Amino acid sequence: MKYANLVKNINWQLLLAVPVAAGILHICATLAAPHLTAASAYSRLAPALPTNRMQVLNVTSPGAEPLPFLSPDARYAMCLFDTSAGPVSVASTLPPDIGWTLTVMTPQGDNIYGAASVAARPTPISLVLVPSEEAFLGVTPEARGIARDAQQPTILAATKGIIVVRGPDKGFSYQRHVEAVLKDAHCTARSF
Amino acid sequence: MEHLHVLSHSALTPIYVGFHRMQKRLSILIGIMGDWAAFIGAVLILGLASSWYMIDVGTRLTTEQHGPWVGWSSAGRIDADPYTRAHFARLGTLQLTSEIALSFLAFKDSEGNRLHSSCDYAVEGRDTSNTWWSLTVFNDRGDLIANAAQRYTYTSQSVALRPDGTFAVTLAREANPGNWLPTGGAGRLALMYTTFDVRGSLLNEGTPEPRELPVIRRVQCR
Numbered sequence A: 001m002k003y004a005n006l007v008k009n010i011n012w013q014l015l016l017a018v019p020v021a022a023g024i025l026h027i028c029a030t031l032a033a034p035h036l037t038a039a040s041a042y043s044r045l046a047p048a049l050p051t052n053r054m055q056v057l058n059v060t061s062p063g064a065e066p067l068p069f070l071s072p073d074a075r076y077a078m079c080l081f082d083t084s085a086g087p088v089s090v091a092s093t094l095p096p097d098i099g100w101t102l103t104v105m106t107p108q109g110d111n112i113y114g115a116a117s118v119a120a121r122p123t124p125i126s127l128v129l130v131p132s133e134e135a136f137l138g139v140t141p142e143a144r145g146i147a148r149d150a151q152q153p154t155i156l157a158a159t160k161g162i163i164v165v166r167g168p169d170k171g172f173s174y175q176r177h178v179e180a181v182l183k184d185a186h187c188t189a190r191s192f
Numbered sequence B: 001m002e003h004l005h006v007l008s009h010s011a012l013t014p015i016y017v018g019f020h021r022m023q024k025r026l027s028i029l030i031g032i033m034g035d036w037a038a039f040i041g042a043v044l045i046l047g048l049a050s051s052w053y054m055i056d057v058g059t060r061l062t063t064e065q066h067g068p069w070v071g072w073s074s075a076g077r078i079d080a081d082p083y084t085r086a087h088f089a090r091l092g093t094l095q096l097t098s099e100i101a102l103s104f105l106a107f108k109d110s111e112g113n114r115l116h117s118s119c120d121y122a123v124e125g126r127d128t129s130n131t132w133w134s135l136t137v138f139n140d141r142g143d144l145i146a147n148a149a150q151r152y153t154y155t156s157q158s159v160a161l162r163p164d165g166t167f168a169v170t171l172a173r174e175a176n177p178g179n180w181l182p183t184g185g186a187g188r189l190a191l192m193y194t195t196f197d198v199r200g201s202l203l204n205e206g207t208p209e210p211r212e213l214p215v216i217r218r219v220q221c222r
Helices: A002-009 A012-036 A041-048 A172-184 B002-056 B082-091
Strands: A054-056 A074-082 A088-094 A101-105 A111-116 A123-130 A154-157 A160-168 A186-189 B063-066 B069-072 B102-106 B119-126 B132-139 B153-155 B166-172 B179-182 B189-196 B215-221
Touching: A012 B002, A012 B082, A041 A074, A041 A160, A054 A172, A074 A088, A074 A172, A088 A101, A088 A172, A101 A123, A111 A123, A111 A154, A160 A172, B002 B082, B069 B082, B153 B179
Parallel strands: A123 A154, B166 B179
Antiparallel strands: A054 A074, A074 A160, A088 A123, A088 A186, A101 A111, A101 A160, B063 B069, B069 B102, B102 B189, B119 B166, B119 B215, B132 B153, B132 B189
């Protein structure tokens, strides 16, 4: 009798609306979560990096970690890029050794470009980052009578983000070599 | 006593009446709002808790779990699902795309016990040729653990291997022979295993033999 009364008194419309409303809240909370965090990797790194210039980071050590879970298994060179004023060119040659990478990351952490080294040969990388939105970027080098580089750069559309060159830390003996490769990486604003 | 009781009762009557009225109104209000309160409560609990679980813990839809190791299948990828994006945004890490490198985090040993600096652990695995990997110990907030030896990580290039190609890294407070990662008094620990395995990637679809990740064995606790 009690059970029958309980069933009779249930607001079935509200009960059926619970999973629907919970689902909507679940989707909203999940989509909003990346925007509600104040400590994303980009927001932590951006204030410490110069714009459109590659900077070799110090060896990760306790108390001086730029990011959580950033292992000292590698050395890093990073460039905070902004293409709102014009394209940015990126160049680096990854040595013939495993563990080297060059990645272009958006402020949301997406790798819009990623290249890894191979043991057999050096991996030259040449990129040109252009603004995402359509904009007049000037005439091409050919139109201005300037010969193009021999290697055609890869064109990527991105407004802001971080370029990360990562070299595996193989110990003290290799420290200078790793640093030299990282310092050799370029990230500069350019014009067409 | 009787006299006092009568006096007391008559003096408190307006309060009792007021209290009774308030109780009555409250019960009416609860009657009206009860369904809605339960509805809002259920929606908040279900919606937020499920979102938290999917972002923080993950499921088989978004993660690869190998014993205590958890790796997010589409980390750093441009086509990453919203849970993976939210997970790494909250974690505050810069993830290499899972097409290049795979990072796994473990907060427990292979028997399911929380990793803690009061215990010693042996992390045992096999070194695979042509694959770069690293094993790093952090506290559970992702900070490196300060130690006089300045040892925080071992890589495939720095670890001492056994003749059969296997390795064992000891996590302990006190110095240990061989591959030793000091844990100090960090409290809860986290282990990160990163591998650049483009050939036989764990997360690549259609991989015939998934590679085994190191086993985390508790040796002793103090």
